[in-house]
Amino acid sequence: MNFKHKYFFLFPGLFVLIGILIFPIIFVVRLSLSGWNSYNPGLDYIGLENYIRLFTDDPRFWESFFRLSFLSVTTVILQYVIGFALAHMVWKDIKFKRFFRVLFLVPMMTTPVIMTVIWRTFFHESLGPVNDMLSVFGVAPKWLTDPVIAKFTVIIVEVWQWTPFMFLLLLAGLLSLPKEPFLAAAIDGASPVRKFIYVTFPLMAPISIGAIIIRLIEASKIMDTVYVLTSGGPGTSTETSSFYIFIKGLREFQMGYAASMSFTYLIIMIISLTIIAKVLTKVLLKE
Amino acid sequence: MDLVANNLSYKPGDQYHLNEVSFNFKEGNLYTILGRTLSGKTTLLKTIAGLLTPDNGEIEFDGKNFLKIPVWERNVAMVYQQFINYPHLNVFENIAFPLKQRKINQSIINEKVMDALKSVGLLGYENRRIQELSGGQQQRVSLARSLVKNAKILLLDEPLVNLDYKLREQLREEFKNLFSKGLADKSILIYSTTDPRETMELNGEVIVLDEGKVLQVGTAKEIFENPNSLKVAEISNDPPMNIIEAKISDNHIRFEGIDLEAPQHLSKLTEDGLKIGLRSSDIELNENGHEFEVELAEISGSETLLHLKRGDTKIIVSIEEVLNFKIHDKVKINFKVDRAYAFNANGKLASSPFGGLNG
Numbered sequence: 209m210n211f212k213h214k215y216f217f218l219f220p221g222l223f224v225l226i227g228i229l230i231f232p233i234i235f236v237v238r239l240s241l242s243g244w245n246s247y248n249p250g251l252d253y254i255g256l257e258n259y260i261r262l263f264t265d266d267p268r269f270w271e272s273f274f275r276l277s278f279l280s281v282t283t284v285i286l287q288y289v290i291g292f293a294l295a296h297m298v299w300k301d302i303k304f305k306r307f308f309r310v311l312f313l314v315p316m317m318t319t320p321v322i323m324t325v326i327w328r329t330f331f332h333e334s335l336g337p338v339n340d341m342l343s344v345f346g347v348a349p350k351w352l353t354d355p356v357i358a359k360f361t362v363i364i365v366e367v368w369q370w371t372p373f374m375f376l377l378l379l380a381g382l383l384s385l386p387k388e389p390f391l392a393a394a395i396d397g398a399s400p401v402r403k404f405i406y407v408t409f410p411l412m413a414p415i416s417i418g419a420i421i422i423r424l425i426e427a428s429k430i431m432d433t434v435y436v437l438t439s440g441g442p443g444t445s446t447e448t449s450s451f452y453i454f455i456k457g458l459r460e461f462q463m464g465y466a467a468s469m470s471f472t473y474l475i476i477m478i479i480s481l482t483i484i485a486k487v488l489t490k491v492l493l494k495e
Numbered sequence: 496m497d498l499v500a501n502n503l504s505y506k507p508g509d510q511y512h513l514n515e516v517s518f519n520f521k522e523g524n525l526y527t528i529l530g531r532t533l534s535g536k537t538t539l540l541k542t543i544a545g546l547l548t549p550d551n552g553e554i555e556f557d558g559k560n561f562l563k564i565p566v567w568e569r570n571v572a573m574v575y576q577q578f579i580n581y582p583h584l585n586v587f588e589n590i591a592f593p594l595k596q597r598k599i600n601q602s603i604i605n606e607k608v609m610d611a612l613k614s615v616g617l618l619g620y621e622n623r624r625i626q627e628l629s630g631g632q633q634q635r636v637s638l639a640r641s642l643v644k645n646a647k648i649l650l651l652d653e654p655l656v657n658l659d660y661k662l663r664e665q666l667r668e669e670f671k672n673l674f675s676k677g678l679a680d681k682s683i684l685i686y687s688t689t690d691p692r693e694t695m696e697l698n699g700e701v702i703v704l705d706e707g708k709v710l711q712v713g714t715a716k717e718i719f720e721n722p723n724s725l726k727v728a729e730i731s732n733d734p735p736m737n738i739i740e741a742k743i744s745d746n747h748i749r750f751e752g753i754d755l756e757a758p759q760h761l762s763k764l765t766e767d768g769l770k771i772g773l774r775s776s777d778i779e780l781n782e783n784g785h786e787f788e789v790e791l792a793e794i795s796g797s798e799t800l801l802h803l804k805r806g807d808t809k810i811i812v813s814i815e816e817v818l819n820f821k822i823h824d825k826v827k828i829n830f831k832v833d834r835a836y837a838f839n840a841n842g843k844l845a846s847s848p849f850g851g852l853n854g
């Protein structure tokens with residue numbers, strides 16, 4: 209097809225793509241090579257200075273990065289296990305199947321920030337209902353102020369909020385599976401448990417990989433939960449990469465430095481997610 | 496070890512899939528369930544396998560209530576008409592699957608799988624993926640999977656129906672060999688089919704099923720020689736038996752202006768509303784015969800099927816050679832009346848050339 213005006217028709221899409229994707233990335237790279245902060249706003253070129261500072265003189269960034277890895281991997285594993293269990297449950301013919309299918313999706317329909325505020329109230333150490341109930345057993349965990357427990361509080365809220373998404377993907381996967389292998393497996397002498405291990409799970413492998421990757425990408429952006437629940441505290445014990453970048457960039461207004469962190473973070477994420485996807489494919493699909 | 500069923504009924508909607516089906520299957524025999532599509536064959540096999548629970552009736556195997564035993568403990572094997580295998584496993588793993596469910600030593604599994612592969616002629620295909628196989632090969636894999644576990648009951652649900660002509664012939668031959676090789680000695684083989692020819696060739700005990708009801712039980716020979724009703728005659732012949740409305744009187748059969756001398760076994764019949772049944776292969780082309788008009792001529796394999804018409808009477812004639820006819824051609828045919836059946840007004844067999852009933 210040779211058509212003179214084809215670029216004209218491509219333009220609207222291209223314009224949007226350039227405007228919202230390509231330009232920001234290029235701008236971040238340029239910004240990361242500048243010393244833009246509240247005293248010296250502007251794109252004055254300072255070379256790789258920001259990157260040298262990041263790699264030699266900022267343990268807080270790397271700590272927040274490893275914390276983020278821990279939080280996202282843990283939450284995604286939990287979401288996968290719980291999501292799969294719930295999806296498997298309503299996939300079978302059980303009573304009130306439709307009711308449960310909708311019920312399990314409710315958390316996803318709520319606004320994360322507002323739900324986190326509610327969770328914060330729940331976990332309030334002296335006024336929250338959680339500790340009120342736990343007082344029966346004589347314990348009162350410091351949900352939001354203990355450096356270790358606070359991490360798990362974040363995990364609980366994240367898992368509650370996003371398991372429904374995993375549930376939805378996995379249920380769709382289960383419903384699209386062919387029925388025949390299950391008939392064959394029953395006749396071949398597989399008990400329900402073995403049927404799950406040897407038929408359901410392997411057939412679900414491709415969908416599982418997709419769902420896990422999508423959730424990992426989402427989970428590694430975790431920000432609102434931390435912001436509302438603990439503000440990264442106590443100290444920096446729940447601070448994640450995106451939250452740290454937010455503090456540096458938009459609170460302390462070290463735009464140039466924050467940009468260099470963002471770009472480094474982007475590169476690390478692309479590499480690590482590619483590796484994770486490859487490994488998952490190898491392990492689950494045996495390819 | 497007998498498989499006994501009493502009054503099995505299954506009626507999911509307003510139509511019976513099984514209607515008071517009873518049988519007594521004995522170890523070491525081959526049973527063929529013959530019926531048209533939707534006659535309840537698959538339902539019956541699924542009920543035996545345990546994939547369906549009947550509304551009424553009971554099944555006993557080896558003296559135990561079979562319906563109380565869950566599917567995976569029944570020691571049943573099944574081959575489906577749509578080649579069912581595990582898409583995520585290769586050929587070897589597919590066949591090994593039933594054995595793996597029983598904690599059998601790996602070296603024994605290897606040996607058994609190789610034996611099964613050999614018996615279905617798929618040696619060398621162990622590591623292929625299922626999707627890389629042709630339909631016939633996929634069906635062989637599922638057959639091997641059902642053979643490998645030495646099940647007490649082997650169910651084959653129209654295993655050849657989705658294969659092309661050549662493969663069907665070839666696999667049918669292989670089935671016969673497998674069944675006669677002593678496979679059937681220790682188990683009960685149940686084979687369902689819509690194809691009368693397959694039924695005759697397998698030569699086992701035949702159960703004719705229609706609309707969930709058992710119409711006739713007997714050996715293939717018995718069903719062929721003395722179909723007990725019009726319906727059985729229709730189901731157990733391909734093309735279906737020709738049914739001609741005729742009058743029998745004074746030793747003569749008369750229809751459409753044709754006058755045939757009645758053979759001995761039909762001559763004594765006098766009742767009204769008789770129908771004459773004659774197989775398509777018992778009618779031949781003959782220069783001195785009766786004139787019919789060709790409505791359709793189809794060539795199937797090495798034979799020609801002629802759909803003929805005279806007045807209101809329509810018949811099908813099969814000729815063992817490939818001939819070309821045009822529509823509206825006139826042909827002359829002869830009836831081998833000594834091979835004709837008679838059915839009375841309510842469809843029951845009245846007389847057969849093989850000595851059934853009044854003959």
